[in-house]
Amino acid sequence: MSFKPGARLFQAGRGIFRTQFRQPFARRNASTAADTAPKEELSGFAKLWNSPVGPKTVHFWAPIMKWGVVIAGISDLARPAENLSLSQNASLVATGLIWTRWCFVIRPQNYFLATVNFFLFLTGATQVTRVIMYQQSKKNENALEAVKDGAKDLGATVKEVVEHPEKAAKNAGIKN
Known part of the structure; x- marks a missing residue:
């Protein structure tokens, strides 16, 4: 026997705890005839309600809230592309891409969340395309402006050469 008072107390009460606490767990885990009986078919709503991704879980409500982001992205289609952020x-x-893939990897697989993430990807891709097309048109516009300015300068030079060839030759450093 040990000389430690705490150890003696623990060993003395050990038998009491084993009998009192083991029995409820054994009863809880024991199968009954009701457990082995065939279960009745549940309705569609009951299946959804009791599903591991049903309305009683976060796996249902997170996608519901995320649809707000998708709707906001769709409403941005009405905004001009110059006001959209590419990043x-x-x-x-x-x-959208990362989480759509992840929804098929996790357990339970959440197709509802995969759907909302796929639409988030589509909405973002549409907006990115709009922004890039706008930026390309601005670059083309700037290039067109540069060509027009160059043509005006060239036109002025040609006009000067045609009207005053001697003066143009003298300015260019050409001797007779």
Whole structure:
């Protein structure tokens, strides 16, 4: 026997705890005839309600809230492309792709969440395309402006050469 008072107390009460606490757990885990009986078919709503991704879980309510982000992205289709952020919409594309894939990897697989993430990807990709097309048109516009300015300068030079060839030759450093 040990000389430690705490150890003696623990060993003395050990038998009491084993009998009192083991029995309820054994009863809880024991199968009954009701457990082995065939279960009745549940209705569609009952299946959804008791599903591991049903309305009683976060796996249902997170996608519901995320649809707000998708709806906001769709409403941005009415905004001019110059007011859209390329980096923000690119992050929506990346988020949509990554989490769509992840929804098929996790258990339980959540098709509802995969759907909302796929639509988030589509919305972001549409907006990114709009922004890039706008930026390309601005570059083309700037190039066109540069060509027009160059043509005006060239036109003025040609006009001067045609009207005053001697003066143009003298300015160019050409001797007779």
